Amino acid sequence: MNTTPNTEATEKKSLNFIEQMIENDLKEGKNGGKVQTRFPPEPNGYLHIGHAKAIALDFGVAEQYGGVCNLRMDDTNPQKEDTEYVEAIKRDIEWLGFKWGDILYASDYFQQLWDLAVELIKRGKAYVDEQSAEEIAAQKGTPTQPGQNSPYRDRPVEESLRLFEEMNSGNVEPGKMVLRAKIDMASDNMHFRDPIMYRVLNMPHWRTGSKWNAYPMYDYTHGQCDYWEGVTHSLCTLEFVAHRPLYDLFVDWAKEVAGDDKPLDDNRPRQTEFNKLNLTHILLSKRNLLVLVQEGIVNGWDDPRMPTISGFRRRGYSPEGILAFINKIGYTKFDALNQMSLFESALREDLNKRALRVSAVVDPVKLVITNFPEDATEVYTAINNPENEADGTHEIEFSRELWIEREDFMEDAPKKFFRLGPGKQVRLKNSYIIQCPEENCCKKDADGNIVEIYAELIPETKTGEANANMKIKGKTIHWVSCRHCIEAEVRNYDRLWLVENPRDEVANYSKEHDNVRGIEAMRPFLNPDSLQVRKAYVEKWLTTRKPLDYLQFQRIGYYNVDLDSTPDHLVFNKTVGLRDTK
RNA sequence: UGAGACAUGGUGUAAUGGUAGCACAUCUGAUUUUGGAUCAGACAGCUCAGGUUCGAAUCCCGAUGGCUCAACCA
Numbered sequence: 085m086n087t088t089p090n091t092e093a094t095e096k097k098s099l100n101f102i103e104q105m106i107e108n109d110l111k112e113g114k115n116g117g118k119v120q121t122r123f124p125p126e127p128n129g130y131l132h133i134g135h136a137k138a139i140a141l142d143f144g145v146a147e148q149y150g151g152v153c154n155l156r157m158d159d160t161n162p163q164k165e166d167t168e169y170v171e172a173i174k175r176d177i178e179w180l181g182f183k184w185g186d187i188l189y190a191s192d193y194f195q196q197l198w199d200l201a202v203e204l205i206k207r208g209k210a211y212v213d214e215q216s217a218e219e220i221a222a223q224k225g226t227p228t229q230p231g232q233n234s235p236y237r238d239r240p241v242e243e244s245l246r247l248f249e250e251m252n253s254g255n256v257e258p259g260k261m262v263l264r265a266k267i268d269m270a271s272d273n274m275h276f277r278d279p280i281m282y283r284v285l286n287m288p289h290w291r292t293g294s295k296w297n298a299y300p301m302y303d304y305t306h307g308q309c310d311y312w313e314g315v316t317h318s319l320c321t322l323e324f325v326a327h328r329p330l331y332d333l334f335v336d337w338a339k340e341v342a343g344d345d346k347p348l349d350d351n352r353p354r355q356t357e358f359n360k361l362n363l364t365h366i367l368l369s370k371r372n373l374l375v376l377v378q379e380g381i382v383n384g385w386d387d388p389r390m391p392t393i394s395g396f397r398r399r400g401y402s403p404e405g406i407l408a409f410i411n412k413i414g415y416t417k418f419d420a421l422n423q424m425s426l427f428e429s430a431l432r433e434d435l436n437k438r439a440l441r442v443s444a445v446v447d448p449v450k451l452v453i454t455n456f457p458e459d460a461t462e463v464y465t466a467i468n469n470p471e472n473e474a475d476g477t478h479e480i481e482f483s484r485e486l487w488i489e490r491e492d493f494m495e496d497a498p499k500k501f502f503r504l505g506p507g508k509q510v511r512l513k514n515s516y517i518i519q520c521p522e523e524n525c526c527k528k529d530a531d532g533n534i535v536e537i538y539a540e541l542i543p544e545t546k547t548g549e550a551n552a553n554m555k556i557k558g559k560t561i562h563w564v565s566c567r568h569c570i571e572a573e574v575r576n577y578d579r580l581w582l583v584e585n586p587r588d589e590v591a592n593y594s595k596e597h598d599n600v601r602g603i604e605a606m607r608p609f610l611n612p613d614s615l616q617v618r619k620a621y622v623e624k625w626l627t628t629r630k631p632l633d634y635l636q637f638q639r640i641g642y643y644n645v646d647l648d649s650t651p652d653h654l655v656f657n658k659t660v661g662l663r664d665t666k
Numbered sequence: 667u668g669a670g671a672c673a674u675g676g677u678g679u680a681a682u683g684g685u686a687g688c689a690c691a692u693c694u695g696a697u698u699u700u701g702g703a704u705c706a707g708a709c710a711g712c713u714c715a716g717g718u719u720c721g722a723a724u725c726c727c728g729a730u731g732g733c734u735c736a737a738c739c740a
Contacts, residue, residue: 098679098680098681100679104682124740125740126739126740128739128740158740160739160740161739161740163739164739164740216738217737217738220738221736221737224736225736226668226736227667227668227669227735227736228667228668228669229668229736230668231736258738259738261738262738271669272668272669272670272735273669273670273735274669274735274736275735275736277736280737280738282738283738284738285738299738301737301738301739301740302739302740303740305740306740322671322672322733322734323733323734323735324734324740325670325671325734325735326669326670326671326734326735327735357671359672364677370740371739412678412679412689412690413678413679414678414679414680416672416678416679417671417672418672418673418678418679418733419671419672419673419732419733419734420677420678420679421677421678422677422678422690423676423677423678423690423691425677425690425691426677426678426689426690426691427690428690429689429690429691430690432702432703436702436703441700441702470700470703471703502701503701511699512699513699513700514699515699517699547699552699553699559699559700559701560698560699560700560701561700562700636700636702638700638702639700639701639702640700641702662700662701662702662703663701663702663703664701664702
């Protein structure tokens with residue numbers, strides 16, 4: 085047997101604090117040794133990279149510890165939600181490679197939540213408040229000052245019971261009544277100052293129709309849904325830390341009403357919070373993303389510049405690359421700002437393994453091989469992916485007139501320029517070594533722009549030929565044959581935001597400018613040139629590629645085939661550039 | 667001026683009272699039919715001040731710093 089340690093197999097990956105907690109719980113036999121999680125998006129927008137971090141954790145630990153993760157739509161606010169988003173959410177989770185147990189909806193629990201609320205009123209733990217939103221807010225106090233009790237706080241139970249029924253009748257105007265939990269108006273925790281459990285909306289819900297007019301709030305809903313479903317670990321982001329005592333309290337009340345007297349650590353979900361994802365040069369908030377869509381700054385939720393899962397998919401980011409990045413940044417309680425360069429590095433690492441190599445000339449200038457016959461064609465075999473032989477090969481054509489990148493030629497080049505110029509030699513990828521003449525190596529138009537470059541091929545320098553290994557100073561450059569290539573549309577993307585931390589910049593700008601909101605607060609930081617459309621010449625073989633296929637335009641960057649691309653009109657998105665160490 | 671959570675190289679993250687390690691970024695060099703990839707190397711860190719301990723990034727106590735909380739949103 086081979087006894088040398090296999091570092092990859094024996095290396096123990098350190099567990100994050102949530103995995104450690106779960107392993108501890110398992111060891112102690114909490115919740116009967118079961119692990120169950122849930123991913124609870126509100127269907128009011130598209131999932132973004134921040135959600136991917138939560139998804140990777142919720143689904144990841146469930147799988148890791150033999151449990152289930154359900155997908156639960158947090159649909160308690162029919163004003164903002166839409167079935168369009170439900171479909172998009174499901175598609176994005178599947179694309180990332182995760183499987184849910186059941187698809188559940190908070191609205192499935194509306195009756196149960198209502199019945200529980202009635203019971204809580206009976207037990208003196210909730211009351212109907214008839215004050216306006218302004219009055220309630222004014223009574224709430226501030227973090228440093230205690231609040232005051234509502235005049236309705238001690239109204240008779242029967243009265244609250246009757247009014248609560250009325251709240252759902254459709255006859256109460258929104259804003260006239262709410263159901264509040266009776267807790268502690270002087271608590272240091274603002275969420276304990278008699279939080280609102282139900283509000284009147286008087287609008288139909290896309291799932292329950294017109295059955296309900298009063299709808300439960302998040303805080304009153306989430307813990308009980310977790311409890312009723314058998315969730316053991318309710319994972320969410322750090323801004324919910326202050327909600328946790330309330331989460332626990334409502335779960336306790338639900339257990340009490342249900343007569344559930346199992347020990348404290350059994351049969352109860354527990355909320356644990358981790359840091360939300362922040363990325364440089366990216367803004368993640370559904371509200372702001374929605375503004376970008378509505379203002380036409382981007383072309384929809386799946387615009388390749390959007391930090392949404394669907395935007396990344398369209399841009400050519402692979403699920404494996406996204407997940408690898410999420411794995412690298414980890415889960416902690418520190419409010420970190422992650423660098424885009426780490427994300428791009430994870431993406432490149434993955435794309436390098438799967439992208440097929442092709443030639444595309446983005447800023448073309450004509451190169452004439454003066455010693456190659458005018459109507460001849462040579463056909464070469466190009467390796468699809470040097471990192472993976474199984475990806476095979478494809479054919480490319482060579483002829484007398486080629487397109488090369490304009491920047492690969494310089495008439496008077498500096499010393500370190502190892503590409504084409506008078507007297508210089510380069511290798512044409514997959515083809516000959518060529519050399520420009522010392523004199524008259526290019527033709528210019530009246531304005532002095534180079535329109536044609538001339539070079540001679542050096543015989544027997546193709547792969548496998550006698551002089552193939554000839555040492556030259558020049559680099560290898562890519563090309564396409566003028567006669568055989570096709571024109572394509574290339575969409576290059578630059579960052580959407582000019583500043584490193586748009587979240588803070590937008591917020592500060594708003595504060596300093598009369599609290600301007602929406603697009604006006606964002607515009608100063610938006611890059612006006614985030615989308616650059618170019619014409620390019622690409623090899624004909626690309627007509628065989630399908631939308632979303634991963635490609636590498638050699639020496640330029642990773643690209644993919646856009647959703648709009650057809651064989652008659654090829655469209656490519658720049659995913660990310662190659663690492664560039666000039 | 668209240669409460670809560672947090673603080674380790676430029677960035678992110680390990681360490682669970684016992685040699686501060688990894689990745690990205692940056693910089694060298696080798697190699698290369700992609701200025702990619704690959705390989706080798708370098709640079710660089712425990713917020714501060716006390717205490718407990720044979721021993722502290724880790725435990726205790728202050729201080730400092732930014733973060734979160736006052737939606738009939740989630």
